[in-house]
Amino acid sequence: MDLDTLQALQNELICSICMNYYIDPVTIDCGHSFCSPCLHLCWEEAQTLMSCPECRGISEKSDFKTNIALKKLASLARRARVYHANSSNEQICVIHKKAKEFFCEADKSLLCGLCSETPEHVAHGHSPVQWAAEEYREKLLKRMGSLWNMTQEMQNDLNQEANKIQSFEDYVLLRKVMIKMQYQKMHLFLREEEQLHLETLEKEAEEILQQLQESAFRITQQKASLKEMYKELTEMCHKPDLELLQDLGNVLQRTELVQVQKPQPMIPELTSHGITGILDILNNFRVDNVLSQEATGRYMCVSEDAGSVMFGVTHPGVYREPESLASLAAWGPQVFTSGKHYWEVDVTCSPNWILGVCKDSLMSDIDIISDPEAAFLLFSLKIHNRYSLSTNSPPLIQYVERPLGQIGVFLDYDNGTVSFYDVCKSSLIYSFLPSSFSFPLKPFLCFGSL
Secondary structure (H helix, E strand, O other), X not given: OOHHHHHHXXXXXXXXXXXXXXXXXXXXXXXXXXXXXHHHHHHHHHOXXXXXXXXXXXXXXXXXXXXXXXXXXXXXXXXXXHHHHOOOHHHEOOOOOOEOOEEEOOOOEEEOOOHHHOOOOOOOOEEEHHHHHHHHHHHHHHHHHHHHHHHHHHHHHHHHHHHHHHHHXXXXXXXXXXXXXXXXXXXXXXXXXXXXXXXXXXXXXXXXXXXXXXXHHHXXXXXXXXXXXXXXXXXXXXXXXXHHHHOHHXXXXXXXXXXXXXXXXXXXXXXXXEOOOHHHHHHHHEOOOOOOOOOEEEEEEEOOOOOOEEEEEOOOOOOOOOOOEEEEEEEOOOOEOOOEEEEEEEOOOOOOEEEEEEEOXXXXXXXXXXXXXXXXXXXXXXXXXXXXXXXXXXXXXXXXOOOOOEEEEEEEOOOOEEEEEEOOOOEEEEEOOOOOOOOOEEEEEEEEOO
16 A cells, blocks of 8 residues: 555544544544544533534434444554654664553553563563553543533533522512511511511522532633533543543542542422411411311322322222322311311321312312412422422422421411411411412322322
8 A cells, every 4th residue: 555545544534623643533424424422522522412513413312332343444544654753762672672562450660571570570460551551541541531421410510500590580580579478477576576587588598509600610711611521531531542541530530530520410409497476376377176186098199290189099909100109188078159168187106198178179189289269289399319299289399498397387368368377487388379269279288208
């Protein structure tokens, strides 16, 4: 093969992005090939449609398999390049004046043939430089794959944190409205406490929001560190074999360190401040025995957003969906069609419960509580070892401390509101915005392993 043909062949084995011989080459939809790490970084930084860096053709997928034949040819081209590099003085043993042709696995160092037979190295494993470089190049590629996966996880965490920030800001605005409504029901002397409560909420909300933003910043920084390490490993893979192996130990140690330092997303939670005298006022409307002493065995399905609940009578042999779990449900024996009514329920016995009021007509063997106008419920669910407090109308996460003892339920039928209170702290959990009740309401409670 003449030199021009050989040079043309070698040029075909060079990535047009990094201008080095391919490492882990992939061929995209349009037919052009690039180093997989180069393509990842190119598409990541562009943040646009996945287009070919050469022809700008759009790729329909992002996951490509390694072009094995192209990878082998690029490896051969790198080996041919080694013969030109071995003449460097840095690659000649200063003691024996011979080329360093072996790599010591124990010391991660380059040796000539005579050095490898000395007492300090003879018991170590040795490999030809070219073979060792290719082996460690593959190990670096695997490490890069792990780094890239962590980078994508950081991006997902960053997206979730951004969603939390928006959700939390909206929730704080809504909570301000709820707190104002509570204080409007009380005497004028509580106005000062109301203002203090709102200022405290504002300050705490700012601190938590800042923590969320700092959490998002930490995740962004960690992602950037991972990407920089990824770029560094990419550049290292393109180095000649001897340079690659000389710096190997330090690089591997730093990549292990950066992978360990993964920040954890935070869970925002507001402090539940008590409202002076609220329980004294509510106890003026207290009713007893609002729930039936007999609980009905039911299976339950709760949607992911807690926006709908389906109950059914448990029958032996009846097929149940995987998310359907046993529970005990109880409805109140009395029906409310007017007035103000307050009762308390102890939820200490279970971390999973649903509490509130629902339409009197939802009492058949197969009941569905999904219409926001048919049920007003507070949910406590334990999911993945984390507790979640939410409501169904609308589906909304409650960024407040989860109550552990008695919960007070206040139904103001005439004004169309249902409110929940943490009795131990005399604090508001949630208050549904006013609506117009045009149907009888019954108290409702459900305990179970949701």
